[in-house]
Amino acid sequence: MTGTMLHRFDLHVHSFFSKDATGSPESLIEAALAKGLSGIAITDHDTCEAHAYLKAKPLPEGFLVVPGVEVSTAEGHLLCLGVTLPFLKGAPAKKVLDTVKSGGGIAIPAHPFDRWRAGIRPPALDALAPEAIEVFNAAVTSRSYNDQALAYAKRRGLAMIAGSDAHHSSAVGASTTVFEMDELTLPALLAAIRKGGRPDGHYLSLREGIKKHFANWFRKVNPGPTA
Numbered sequence: 001m002t003g004t005m006l007h008r009f010d011l012h013v014h015s016f017f018s019k020d021a022t023g024s025p026e027s028l029i030e031a032a033l034a035k036g037l038s039g040i041a042i043t044d045h046d047t048c049e050a051h052a053y054l055k056a057k058p059l060p061e062g063f064l065v066v067p068g069v070e071v072s073t074a075e076g077h078l079l080c081l082g083v084t085l086p087f088l089k090g091a092p093a094k095k096v097l098d099t100v101k102s103g104g105g106i107a108i109p110a111h112p113f114d115r116w117r118a119g120i121r122p123p124a125l126d127a128l129a130p131e132a133i134e135v136f137n138a139a140v141t142s143r144s145y146n147d148q149a150l151a152y153a154k155r156r157g158l159a160m161i162a163g164s165d166a167h168h169s170s171a172v173g174a175s176t177t178v179f180e181m182d183e184l185t186l187p188a189l190l191a192a193i194r195k196g197g198r199p200d201g202h203y204l205s206l207r208e209g210i211k212k213h214f215a216n217w218f219r220k221v222n223p224g225p226t227a
Contacts, residue, residue, distance in 0.1 A: 012163025
C-alpha cells in the first residue's frame with residue numbers, strides 16, 4: 001500500500017444545470033478546493049450538461065471532477081457516478097442501475113429513507129443490488145432517515161458514502177467521504193467506493209438549509225446558464 005493517501009470527496013453536488021440549484025460548476029470546484037477536498041461529483045438532476053460544459057474549461061491539477069447524474073427513476077433518486085448517461089428520468093431503477101454498471105460506474109441510492117424526498121425505499125430497495133448507499137445526506141428532512149439508511153447498509157453489507165447534496169457552492173463539503181487511494185484517478189476512486197470509505201457526516205447549517213429550501217427564489221438572483 002506504499003503511496004496510499006487519504007482523499008476527501010463530496011459525492012453529491014448540484015450545479016445550476018439542476019433547476020433548483022444556483023452554483024456554477026466553476027464555483028463548486030472553487031468551494032471544494034477552498035475546503036481541501038480532492039474532488040467532487042457533480043450530480044445534477046437528470047442531466048449531465050455540467051460535464052459537457054466543463055470539457056471546454058480548464059480544470060485545476062490535482063483535483064478530480066467525477067462525472068455523474070442524479071436520475072429520478074420510477075422508484076426514486078439514484079446517484080450515478082463514473083458515467084454520463086442519456087436522459088433516463090422515469091426509467092425503472094433496476095434498468096438505470098444495470099446501465100450504470102455496464103458502463104463501469106456505480107449507482108448509489110440517495111437519501112433512501114427520506115419520506116419527504118424521492119428516495120428509493122423498501123421494498124423497491126430490497127429488490128436492487130447497489131454496490132453502495134448514501135448513509136448520510138446533509139440535507140435530509142429528519143436525521144432519523146440517515147440513521148435508517150446506516151442501519152440498512154450495515155444489514156446488507158453495503159459500502160457507504162456521505163454527501164452534502166449541495167445546491168449552492170457555499171454548501172459544498174458540508175458532508176464528505178474519505179477514501180484511501182493509491183492515485184487520484186476516477187478508476188481508483190470507483191474502486192475505493194466499492195471497497196468502502198469513511199463517511200464524515202455533518203448537517204447543513206441553518207443558513208444553508210434555508211437557502212436550499214428557498215432554492216427557486218435564490219435562482220432568480222443567480223439564474224444559471226441560460227440567463
